[in-house]
Amino acid sequence: MFRIRLRIGLLSLFFLLPSFLVAQAPNPSLQPASQADLKSLQDAIHAAQMNADNAWMLVSAALVLLMTGPGLALFYGGLVRRKNILSTMMQSFAMMGLITILWAIVGYSLAFAHGTSFIGGFEHIFLRGVGLAPNPDYAATIPEQTYMVYQLMFAIITPALITGAFAERMKFSAMAVFLSLWSLIVYSPMAHMVWGVGGLLNASGGHIPSLDFAGGTVVHITSGVSALVTAIYLGKRIGYPQTNMPPHSMVLSFIGACLLWVGWFGFNAGSALGSGPLATSAFINTHFAAAAAALGWTVAEWIHNGKPTALGAISGAVAGLVAITPASGFVQPFSALLIGLVAGVFCSFMVFKVKNWFGYDDSLDAFGVHGAGGTLGALLTGFFATRAINPAFGPGTATGAIDGHWGQVLNQAAGVAIAWILSAVGTIILLFLVDKTIGLRVTPEDENTGLDLSQHGEEGYDLNS
């Protein structure tokens, strides 16, 4: 018995011995840390934080591009008649190419360079000075090129949204010229006013600080109002409204709408310009608003028409996403639900009733959803924005009306008004110019043949081949 205990004791000692050796030997790396060590540690942490933000921002940029191609291309494509599917998709795709080049040459500079309250200058023409170092005016933790390319995706989708108003009747050449010029004289100035350094409506330091987290005014009001103006200027499609022109493929539109919903996480949560908690707030608000709005439109339609349609449901979701866009990084989640619900019902009303009252042919409801939804969202942002989510005006300062700052609703209204006016005036001028030089609308024969054949010499589906 004693021998067994002895062996156990010796065995334990044997295993414990190395720890005694280690504890007693001096460890050369446990010296007091030097200043240089601390600095390089801080630099490494900072670099890791920046890389985290950059990773999310690059993903967000990709998500926003996905919203245009194929999100919007499919959504709009499915809604038009079969003979126009390719031309509709081409319009979105053309923006992906054209706007990229314009943005790189001068668009980014006009939007985000130093300039006046209304427009940026030529400091960053050809992306001069836009490198991999951050631009602290906009986002201190990501390369400015990340910021530039992220903003580019917004510049791409905004004119693409307008194509919904003039679907099935605009010449491809005229569309390319019109939307390119529109990007320079409406989009870049609006982006500058709301987000650019020194911009009139900039939330930090502008004369009329306006809260637009991800582009309710910059993207949706401008495109929506421009869409309305274009639809009226161009006139109705041949046969509208007597002839029924139902979507040729709700399947494609459905897929497109889902891609828009998911892509919108990049649109809104990416506008946090980082991967921190604000991105989470915007992400959740985006999703909640989409869901509530889809429900709102569906129920409104069920009551109004007796049946809930798939088109109504997906349009509702998009309306909610539009309305939450300016509010996404400023409001509480249940405010987002409410914003979405109201937007779903409101936009359905715009499309079912108001469009028919006035009789304009906004073919794919770009105004009814983006223009109206964006306006509603911008105003509701002034109401629901709270410092609890985003102290946009300073840590102790009220943000929106529910914090007590009712004046913010007026500021929002000012931003909305400026967006409406800039869009309407800019669009009318450009439409007039392009119409008198190239001509905007296709001939009636080409419109009846379909734009795929008349503009592109192609057919979208050749099911017999």
Place this chain on the structure above:
Amino acid sequence: MLKIEAIIQPSKLDAVKDALLEVGIEGMTILEARGHGRQKGHTEFYRGREYTVDLLPKVKIEMVILDEMKEKAITAIGSAARTGRIGDGKIFVSRVEEAIRIRNDERGETAL
């Protein structure tokens, strides 16, 4: 030789084909068609506006048969396709002038 053209409900196609096979008629051409007789269309909603869709999906069966098969064919099609409701369809009979088998240039009733 007679041509039988039958316009029927798409859901009755399988039943009609089986019935024709049972009476010995094997060759036929099936076309997808749209149309209506006295049957009203259905309403669809697009953006809050109600539209009537007049052109309903139908199936058209065409076959060329020997004269003596006429009543068998009509009975087979009729009983298989009938539901008793408006929209059941119609059968038309016409005379055929010539029939040719492309494979070996056979002509007349043997080509059927």
